[in-house]
Every structure is written in C-alpha cells, then in structure tokens.
Ligand code: NAD
C-alpha cells in the first residue's frame with residue numbers, strides 16, 4: 001500500500017504490517033534496535049521546496065518523530081542541526097546521511113539535554129555551523145511509565161522535567177537573540193497533556209507545561225514576527241515507547257484505543273512540523289496541532 005503524502009489511502013488500513021510486539025530497550029533506545037522498524041518517511045517523503053534555505057535545529061532529531069521531521073525538513077530544502085544523546089550515534093548517522101542525500105547540510109551535535117551548558121552551547125554551535133537559525137524544534141523527551149507515584153523516584157521526576165521542560169526553556173532562551181522575524185518555534189507536547197495516563201504522572205505534567213509555555217510565549221513573540229506552535233502526538237511507534245515509555249506487555253495493543261485503531265508512524269507526524277515551520281502557517285501561532293489517530297481534544 002502506498003504510504004506517501006499524496007496518494008489517497010484508507011488511514012485505518014495503513015501500516016498493518018508493522019508489528020508492535022513486546023520488546024524493551026535500555027536508556028533512550030535506538031530506532032536501529034526496534035524489531036519492526038518505524039516508518040520515518042525515508043522511502044516516501046517528497047519535498048516541494050517549502051523550507052528552501054531555512055536553518056533548523058531539532059532536538060531528539062536522531063530517531064522517531066524528530067528523525068522523520070529532520071528528513072522532511074531536508075527534503076523541503078532546510079539545513080538541519082540535530083541534538084541527541086551520544087549513545088544514539090548510530091541512529092543519528094542514518095539521519096545525517098539522509099539529510100546529506102537530500103543535498104542539505106547536516107550538523108550533528110550530541111550531548112545531554114539535562115545539562116544547561118550543553119543546551120546553550122548547542123544553540124551557539126548550531127548557529128555557527130548553519131550560519132544562523134530560523135526554525136527551532138524542541139522535541140527531545142523522556143517518558144518512563146511507573147505504576148505507583150510512590151515508586152517515582154526524585155531522580156526520575158527531576159530528569160523528566162529537566163529533559164522535557166528545562167531544556168526547552170534553556171534552548172529557546174539561547175535561541176531567541178538569533179531568531180529573525182519569520183522564524184518559527186515548534187514544541188512537541190502530547191495527547192498526555194489532555195488525557196493523562198495514570199502511570200505517566202510526571203511525563204504528562206511536563207507535556208502540559210510544554211503546551212502552556214508555548215501558548216504564553218507565542219503571545220510574547222508574536223509582535224516580533226516569531227511564531228510558536230505545538231504538535232501533540234498520540235501513540236506513535238518510536239524507541240521512546242520501547243525504552244520504558246510503556247510496559248512491554250502493553251505494546252501489542254499500542255495505539256489500538258484510537259479511533260483509527262492503530263499507532264501512528266513518525267512519517268505521519270513530520271508533515272505537521274513542516275506546516276508549522278513554513279510560511280504556509282503564517283497566521284498560525286499559539287496553536288496545538290493534534291496528530292493522534294482521531295482522539296477528540298476539546
Ligand atoms: P524518540 O526516542 O525517537 O525521541 C526522543 C529523543 O529524545 C531521543 O531520540 C533522544 O535523542 C532525545 N533525548 C531523550 N533524553 C535526552 C537527553 N537527556 N539528552 C539529549 N537527548 C535526549 O521518541 P519519540 O516518540 O519520537 O519522541 C519525540 C517526542 O515526541 C518526545 O518529546 C515525546 O515526548 C513526544 N511524544 C511521543 C509520543 C509517542 O507515542 N511516541 C507521543 C506523544 C509525544
């Protein structure tokens with residue numbers, strides 16, 4: 001079945017061949033280690049010049065939703081800097097190669113988002129090596145499922161907030177002096193901000209914070225001609241979900257609760273980021289685009 005952005009297809013029937021069988025990975029996990037590979041759009045995404053000459057920084061750009069977005073941005077004409085953990089080099093190498101195949105510049109900047117110094121250096125290095133910055137995607141994230149709040153360690157709570165919320169604050173703050181009018185910031189929230197799972201109390205709270213941070217900042221930056229928007233994914237087949245994001249035994253049913261009856265693939269998220277990054281969305285700011293398999297958000 002055709003999976004490109006332009007062919008009429010039944011959305012319930014897509015990706016029936018991708019089996020989200022029970023599996024688990026240590027650390028942040030790798031796309032390379034997933035049994036059935038997520039679709040990042042590498043074989044299908046067709047650009048139409050919507051981001052020609054743009055300069056983008058994407059955190060968590062090595063895999064999953066950020067990886068798919070990096071591929072799409074490059075095929076739309078953008079040069080792309082990627083942030084990811086050093087242990088994800090194998091995944092990052094693949095995305096770098098795909099960006100370069102698209103004829104664009106790729107800048108690989110590994111490090112730990114929990115480290116304030118890395119976050120500020122990341123922006124400085126991206127600006128220096130790209131020759132500026134006009135798209136910022138805060139997408140790196142940590143999600144660990146824990147049954148009982150009593151078992152959420154202070155360390156996990158701190159790491160989840162550092163990775164998901166503080167890094168966004170540090171990176172955005174460092175990026176602002178470089179962003180000219182027309183620049184765009186896109187933050188990755190989640191359906192968890194709206195319909196939190198009982199076992200993701202800390203993570204869901206960070207995703208609500210990301211959403212609200214973005215809506216406040218969008219108003220502050222609108223007079224400067226900088227737009228801030230949010231993508232709120234539903235269940236998407238990525239390493240994060242196989243690296244503690246879900247209990248492994250729940251993965252076979254992953255995404256089946258959505259009206260479309262299946263998990264999303266990273267390739268299905270990337271077009272939302274392209275839309276919000278490009279001047280196509282020139283009158284859209286402070287918005288959240290829900291890409292969640294049809295779960296109603298009121
Ligand atoms: P992913 O594992 O492919 O991406 C997450 C990335 O975060 C990793 O690749 C890693 O590079 C980065 N990261 C995590 N901790 C880091 C750290 N300390 N330092 C540097 N980088 C770090 O998974 P994904 O699902 O594509 O996640 C991307 C975003 O989408 C996350 O913000 C996640 O919360 C959000 N999201 C995912 C889903 C889903 O179902 N997969 C649903 C809603 C929201």
Ligand code: MG
Pocket residue numbers: 028029030031060062063064084088091239
């Ligand atoms: Mg990764």
